[in-house]
Structure formats: C-alpha cells, structure tokens
Amino acid sequence: MSTPAPDPAAVPPPGCPAHRLYGPEAEADPMGLYEKLRAEYGSVAPVLVQGDLPAWLVLGHRENLDVARSPSRFSRDPRRWRDMQEGNVPPDHPLTPMTAWQPVCHLVEGAEHERLRGAVTDSLERFDRRGIRRYVTRFANQLIDGFLQTGRADLVADFAEPLPMLVMTQLVGMPDSYGPRLVEAARDMLKGTETAVASNAYVTETLEQLVDRKRAVPGRDFTSWLLEHRTQLTDDEIVEHLRLVLIAAFETTANLIANTLRLVLTDRRFRADLSGGHMTLPDALEQVLWDEPPLTTILGRWATGDTELGGMAVKAGDMLLLGLAAGNADPDIRPDLTLPVHGNRSHLSFSSGPHECPGQDIGRAIADTGIDTLLARLPDVELAVSEAELRWKSSLMSRHLIELPVAFTPSGTSVTGSNPVPARVPAPAPVRVPGAIREAVERPVRRASWWARLFRRR
Numbered sequence: 001m002s003t004p005a006p007d008p009a010a011v012p013p014p015g016c017p018a019h020r021l022y023g024p025e026a027e028a029d030p031m032g033l034y035e036k037l038r039a040e041y042g043s044v045a046p047v048l049v050q051g052d053l054p055a056w057l058v059l060g061h062r063e064n065l066d067v068a069r070s071p072s073r074f075s076r077d078p079r080r081w082r083d084m085q086e087g088n089v090p091p092d093h094p095l096t097p098m099t100a101w102q103p104v105c106h107l108v109e110g111a112e113h114e115r116l117r118g119a120v121t122d123s124l125e126r127f128d129r130r131g132i133r134r135y136v137t138r139f140a141n142q143l144i145d146g147f148l149q150t151g152r153a154d155l156v157a158d159f160a161e162p163l164p165m166l167v168m169t170q171l172v173g174m175p176d177s178y179g180p181r182l183v184e185a186a187r188d189m190l191k192g193t194e195t196a197v198a199s200n201a202y203v204t205e206t207l208e209q210l211v212d213r214k215r216a217v218p219g220r221d222f223t224s225w226l227l228e229h230r231t232q233l234t235d236d237e238i239v240e241h242l243r244l245v246l247i248a249a250f251e252t253t254a255n256l257i258a259n260t261l262r263l264v265l266t267d268r269r270f271r272a273d274l275s276g277g278h279m280t281l282p283d284a285l286e287q288v289l290w291d292e293p294p295l296t297t298i299l300g301r302w303a304t305g306d307t308e309l310g311g312m313a314v315k316a317g318d319m320l321l322l323g324l325a326a327g328n329a330d331p332d333i334r335p336d337l338t339l340p341v342h343g344n345r346s347h348l349s350f351s352s353g354p355h356e357c358p359g360q361d362i363g364r365a366i367a368d369t370g371i372d373t374l375l376a377r378l379p380d381v382e383l384a385v386s387e388a389e390l391r392w393k394s395s396l397m398s399r400h401l402i403e404l405p406v407a408f409t410p411s412g413t414s415v416t417g418s419n420p421v422p423a424r425v426p427a428p429a430p431v432r433v434p435g436a437i438r439e440a441v442e443r444p445v446r447r448a449s450w451w452a453r454l455f456r457r458r
Contacts (some may be wrong), residue, residue, distance in 0.1 A: 022396060039313075061332065080303075182246070327348045
C-alpha cells in the first residue's frame with residue numbers, strides 16, 4: 001500500500017520543499033526521486049521546477065487519470081498558469097518554450113480542441129496499417145544494410161533514432177531524400193545545440209514547402225488529408241500540427257525502440273521468453289511502456305479553480321505535472337513491479353482523456369515492426385559493453401539512453417537492393433547557408449518555440 005496523503009493543512013505550500021525536478025539528483029535517478037516524494041507526500045507532491053517555481057507532481061495512477069480526464073478542473077491551456085500571469089516566467093525562462101500558448105490541439109480546450117484534434121485524428125485513422133508496416137520494414141532494412149558489414153553499431157543513433165522519422169516523412173508525404181536530413185535536423189534541435197535555431201528554421205521551411213506542394217498535387221498522405229479536412233485548417237495550423245506529429249513521433253518512438261532493445265539485450269529471461277514464444281513482441285512493448293515510458297512526465301495542466309487532489313489543496317492557476325513513470329509504478333496498482341503485465345494497456349505512457357496521444361498505434365507499429373526486423377536480421381546481436389557502462393540522460397520530461405553499442409556477425413548481404421540509409425548524415429545544407437533559412441531564423445518567433453525544447457536533452 002502507498003503512504004496515505006497527509007492532511008492538507010499540514011502540508012507546506014508548493015515552493016517550500018527542497019525537492020527539485022531539475023538538477024543532479026533528479027537527472028541521476030528520477031525514479032528514486034519519485035519514490036522519495038511518494039513516501040513523503042503520497043499520491044501528489046509539491047515540487048519545484050526550473051527557477052524554483054512551484055508545481056504539483058502527480059504520482060498516483062488514479063490521480064493521473066483524474067487530472068488527464070478532467071479538463072474542466074485541470075486545463076491544458078498554459079495561459080491559466082498563475083506564475084506566468086504574475087510575470088514570474090520571463091521570455092528567457094527554460095520553461096517558456098514549453099508553456100507559451102499557441103493554437104495547437106494539445107494546448108486548447110473545448111470546441112477549438114475538438115476542431116483541431118478532430119482533423120489530426122481523422123487523418124491519422126485513414127492510414128492503412130499494413131502500408132505503415134511496409135514502410136517500417138523497408139527503412140529498417142536499409143538502416144541495417146548501412147552497418148551490416150561492420151559487425152558493430154550503436155542502436156540508438158544508427159537505428160532507434162532515424163527509423164521513426166524516416167517512416168513519418170513518408171506518412172506526411174515527403175520524398176525519400178528528405179528523411180535523413182530531417183533526422184539530423186531533429187536531432188540537432190532537440191539537443192539544443194548552437195545551430196538548433198537554424199535547424200528549427202529548416203524544418204519549418206521544409207514543412208511550409210510540403211504544404212504548398214500538396215495543395216497543388218495532393219496524395220494519399222497525412223498532409224493532403226489535413227488540407228482537405230472539413231475543418232478547413234489554415235496553412236499555419238497544418239504546419240504546426242505536422243511539426244507536432246513529426247517531433248512527438250521522433251522522440252517518443254525512438255525512446256520506446258531503444259528501451260525495448262536494451263531490455264532484450266540485457267535481460268536473458270526477457271529475451272528467452274521472446275525468442276521462445278512465451279511472450280510476443282507487442283507484449284514486450286507494453287511491458288516497456290509500463291516500466292520505462294518514453295516520457296517520464298508531461299508538462300502540464302493548470303487548475304481552473306481551487307480543488308483537491310490526492311489530499312492536497314490545489315489552488316486556481318497552480319501547475320501540475322502528469323507523472324507517467326511514477327504513476328505506472330504506483331504500488332496501489334502494481335504492488336510487485338517484478339510481475340509481468342502482458343496484454344495490459346492501462347499504463348499511462350500515452351496519457352489519457354481528451355489529450356491522449358492520437359498516434360500511439362502508429363508508434364507501436366513502428367517499434368514492433370522495426371525491432372522484429374532487426375532481430376531477424378541480426379539473430380546473434382549482443383551488447384558490446386557491460387550493462388553497467390550504459391549511460392543515460394534525463395530532463396524534466398524524459399530519460400533516454402545515450403548509446404546502445406552492439407556487436408554481431410558481419411555480413412555483406414543486403415536485402416533491400418537499394419542504397420543504405422546513412423545512420424549519421426551531415427547537417428542539411430540549407431541550415432548553414434544564407435537566404436530564406438537565415439531570414440526565418442532572424443525574423444521574430446511567432447510559433448513553434450515551445451516544441452524545440454519539448455523533450456530537450458541536457
């Protein structure tokens with residue numbers, strides 16, 4: 001049983017506790033910090049985010065569902081954040097890019113949310129799942145062909161990261177040649193390098209050009225379906241939702257693939273169950289989604305009025321963080337974390353409620369088919385370092401493997417008959433040349449600043 005929440009009157013207001021969701025302790029062992037908070041406060045804990053701003057971290061599985069499914073009490077609209085209203089979140093604050101309001105489906109509520117999300121979900125549902133898996137198989141094989149002869153690879157940089165973006169560029173209707181360039185631009189952006197702004201501009205310009213092309217020559221792809229949707233989205237709205245889908249799929253699916261491959265390579269019982277048919281690959285993915293969700297927390301929700309949650313007195317304008325990883329480990333629903341949860345999709349990894357991830361089935365298909373292809377092509381793949389040498393990086397919203405070095409029997413046999421996709425390609429030339437891209441970088445930011453650091457890697 002979890003520790004009962006203390007009486008609200010005995011709980012110090014947010015801002016008083018020393019527990020920060022940033023800094024060395026949080027980055028070194030986020031799950032350890034979550035359990036420390038659970039033991040001290042129960043299912044909802046007062047914490048500090050960057051700049052020592054107060055927030056509530058939702059640790060309980062039940063409480064996470066309550067917040068996610070109750071937009072009338074906990075809004076997704078960041079304009080309700082009291083600290084922002086009071087001027088405590090300046091333009092250069094680390095959270096500003098993630099909390100600056102924009103007319104995008106995940107930051108609006110009510111009729112506007114239904115309009116924008118409806119266009120996204122209706123368009124995603126038009127995909128043929130078998131067609132998606134064909135794309136995944138093709139690109140997975142091409143990536144494997146790129147390192148097959150060497151007998152060694154880094155399955156993060158050489159496989160888990162590029163595969164989702166390569167597939168998604170096809171789904172949005174881009175030519176093959178755009179895939180490797182967008183992979184590199186997305187990597188650059190999310191790592192927050194000194195060229196991240198230029199990479200952001202490259203992605204924006206690429207998507208704007210794509211919308212123009214698809215308006216002139218539509219196809220059977222996500223961009224064309226957004227253009228023709230009955231809600232009549234503006235070009236800006238289409239570009240922003242293309243960006244949202246591409247970047248969210250890139251980071252979360254890459255983490256899911258890397259985390260699953262790490263488990264296959266380090267847990268002999270897990271691998272034996274998988275290879276022996278005692279567990280299917282979809283079951284394995286769900287186990288990873290329980291134990292190591294691609295996002296550890298989601299920022300954020302904002303209380304629409306004074307309310308109570310998990311025994312805590314939440315005030316209007318307070319910010320809340322959905323603790324996906326903590327909720328998945330809630331002892332009230334998982335008293336023994338060592339027991340498998342095959343076939344159970346009640347985890348929080350894709351959130352819940354009206355803002356639940358609309359592309360989760362596509363993410364599962366990319367991970368499932370990609371990993372299956374890799375293990376079939378490299379049956380003797382093994383970790384090339386000890387498990388203790390694997391390194392991680394954590395931020396407010398995610399924890400990810402830096403590298404996953406492997407070794408296998410080299411082969412010169414290609415199954416694709418086409419040129420391999422290079423695992424690491426030079427940054428796209430338009431990012432470094434003057435002209436339209438430079439102008440895009442220099443003009444005032446009017447959109448898309450929030451997502452450049454949405455899953456920012458420190």
